Amino acid sequence: MRRDYGSRLFELVDKPINRDLTLEIYSATAEALEKWEKRFKLEKVKVEGVKEGKVTLDLEGLYLPMGRKIRFDGVVV
Incomplete structure (x- = not known):
């Protein structure tokens, strides 16, 4: 059984930054x-920057x- 790290984002670390990655x-x-935060219904995600x-x-x-409605700006992954 594989560990669950909460998201698949860690799998994307070494991928080239392009439209597919976005x-x-x-x-x-x-x-x-959707899986971990039942109190929040996501309506929009925007990549604000890559640095x-x-x-x-x-x-x-x-x-x-x-x-x-609430916003979370500047979430760094």
Whole structure:
């Protein structure tokens, strides 16, 4: 049985930065949030920047317990 590290993002570390990687990042982010954070419904993911091997994301969605839209800007992976 393989360990579950919470997301597939660690698998993307050495991949070339291109459109395919961006789509993989979006997908892995959405999958992890859906699996591990039931209080948050993701509506939008945006790659804000790539610098020194780090990808910065902006996330937007609905915080279900309060029914409010929230944002997380500058999430570094």
